[in-house]
Every structure is written in C-alpha cells, then in structure tokens.
Amino acid sequence: xxxxxxIGCMPLVDKERESYWLLPGYMEGIILAGGIPIxxxxxxxxxxxxxLAEQCDGFLxxxxxxxxxQIYGEEKLSVCGECSEERDAMxxxxxxxxxxxxxxxxxxxxxxxxxxxxxxxxxxxxxxRELPSPFEHHQKPPYDVPSHKVKICEDTPLHKLIxxxxxxxxxxxxxxxxxxxxxxxxxxxxxxxxxEAVYMPDKKxxxxxxxxxxxxxxxxEDSVKIFQAFVNACR
Ligand code: MN
Numbered sequence: 001x002x003x004x005x006x007i008g009c010m011p012l013v014d015k016e017r018e019s020y021w022l023l024p025g026y027m028e029g030i031i032l033a034g035g036i037p038i039x040x041x042x043x044x045x046x047x048x049x050x051x052l053a054e055q056c057d058g059f060l061x062x063x064x065x066x067x068x069x070q071i072y073g074e075e076k077l078s079v080c081g082e083c084s085e086e087r088d089a090m091x092x093x094x095x096x097x098x099x100x101x102x103x104x105x106x107x108x109x110x111x112x113x114x115x116x117x118x119x120x121x122x123x124x125x126x127x128x129r130e131l132p133s134p135f136e137h138h139q140k141p142p143y144d145v146p147s148h149k150v151k152i153c154e155d156t157p158l159h160k161l162i163x164x165x166x167x168x169x170x171x172x173x174x175x176x177x178x179x180x181x182x183x184x185x186x187x188x189x190x191x192x193x194x195x196e197a198v199y200m201p202d203k204k205x206x207x208x209x210x211x212x213x214x215x216x217x218x219x220x221e222d223s224v225k226i227f228q229a230f231v232n233a234c235r
Contacts, residue, residue: 005057005234007035010091010111011042012064013084025214026062026108032217032224033231044089053097058104058205058234061091061111063212066175069125071117079126081174092118104205104233106226109173112198112208119200121181127174133192137171143215147171150188150196150211157207158187158197161229162222169196169211176210184208205233 007030011020022039030037037060040052053059065084069076071092076083087110095118098105107115113123124130127137139147146168152159159165167188177195180186187207188197200206207230213223 004034004036005231006055007037007058007060007231007234008040008052008056009037009060010062010064010087011039012062013042013087015082015084022062023214025212025217026060029214029217029223029227030060030231033227035231035234042086042090044086044093046093049090049093050097053094053101053103056103058106058230059094059098060230061095061105061107061114061208063109063111065110066125067110067113067117067123069123071114072120072122074122074125077125079129081126088114099200099203099206102204104230105203105207106205106230107208108214109210109212110175112210113173113175113177115200115206115208116177116181116184116198119181119183121177121184122179124176124178127176127194130178131176131192131194133190133194135171135191137173137176137190137194139171143170143172143212144219145170145216148190150190152188152197153186156185156187157199157229161225164222167222169209170216171211172215173210205230 027037066081135148
C-alpha cells in the first residue's frame with residue numbers, strides 16, 4: 001500500500017469553550033484527496049513546532065480569528081475582530097521553517113490572510129468598511145452554495161488546475177488582502193478587485209484561497225481539485 005501523506009492542520013480555537021477543534025470538512029477534504037489529516041497541537045514551543053515542520057508532509061493553515069495587525073506593522077483598529085495570539089505565534093514560527101523545507105502549504109480564509117501578512121503584505125482589518133462592495137463576502141448559511149464569482153488569472157497554477165477563467169465561490173470572511181505580499185502572486189480576484197487566491201511562485205506548492213473548499217467539496221468539483229492538488233504536492 002502506498003504511504004499517504006500526513007497533513008498537519010492548524011487547530012481552530014474556541015476561547016469560550018476552552019477548546020481546540022476542526023471543522024470536519026478540512027479533514028474529509030484531505031482524506032478524499034488521499035491524505036491523512038492530523039490536528040496539530042497549539043503550542044508556542046519552538047522545538048515542538050520545528051519537529052512538526054520536519055515530520056509532516058504538508059500543512060493546512062485553517063480559518064479562524066482575525067490575524068493580528070501587529071504582524072503587518074499596524075495598530076489594531078476597534079473594527080478588527082477577535083485575534084488569536086496563540087495561532088499567530090505558532091504560525092509565525094511554523095511557516096518560515098516549512099517554507100525553508102519547501103513543504104506544501106494550503107491556506108484557507110484566515111490561512112491566505114496569514115500567509116500574506118507573514119510575507120510582508122497587509123490586510124483590511126474590516127473588509128466591509130474599508131472596501132465597500134456590492135458582493136457578499138460574509139454570506140449566511142448554508143456555506144456550501146456560491147456567494148460571488150471570482151476571475152481566475154491566466155498562466156497561474158489555479159487556472160491550470162481548474163481550466164476556467166471564472167468560477168463561483170462561497171464567501172465567509174471579515175478581512176482580506178489589502179497590499180499583496182511581494183512574495184505572492186494573485187491567482188483569482190473577486191469582481192471588485194479583492195484578491196481571492198494566491199500562490200508563491202518559487203515554492204513547490206504554497207497556495208491560499210479566500211473561499212472555503214472545506215464547506216463546498218461535496219457539491220463542487222473545483223473544491224475537490226484544490227484539495228487534490230494540495231495533497232498530491234505532499235506526496
Ligand atoms: Mn469573498
């Protein structure tokens with residue numbers, strides 16, 4: 001039997017319930033694509049983080065709280081949502097080592113935002129106020145139905161994967177990419193111009209999407225393809 005890649009998944013943090021958890025779709029999407037998802041411990045201990053970076057075959061930066069503006073050198077505005085210092089701290093140690101090792105990373109929602117912030121980009125702290133738009137980026141449930149379209153850029157790995165110039169995606173995010181990181185390239189834009197997917201051109205597979213394939217993979221073939229591309233890169 002061929003060995004399946006281990007995918008380390010950043011846990012979601014529920015401060016009220018004092019619990020770390022994951023949405024099933026993250027794990028099921030990875031399993032469907034042939035990987036083994038593992039929820040990582042949330043820790044600031046560098047030795048543990050470095051060992052995790054070395055042992056896992058790929059990393060899923062999940063959704064979650066807003067990214068701390070400190071990471072991109074801005075004051076936290078009152079409109080910024082709750083942040084998770086623990087996630088920020090762990091991901092700030094994990095990501096550089098993972099990039100050094102050139103292991104695959106998929107960032108979803110907060111994950112694309114963290115990638116951009118950690119790689120010298122900036123974020124809208126409160127998207128609806130800072131980039132008013134007729135398009136719904138914070139849809140109501142159910143989350144497995146599309147909310148807005150995105151234009152996919154030609155000559156990007158996402159275009160190569162999906163083979164379409166436009167797809168419809170779900171949308172459930174409070175922040176978004178403001179200044180794109182100089183280390184990332186946009187792969188898709190919402191109609192008003194918001195960056196909705198990125199990749200790191202000089203790495204094997206470092207992708208981020210602003211939408212939520214973990215909610216839509218049961219209905220949407222393109223969401224499955226994203227999980228497959230990620231897990232295949234981890235083999
Ligand atoms: Mn959106």
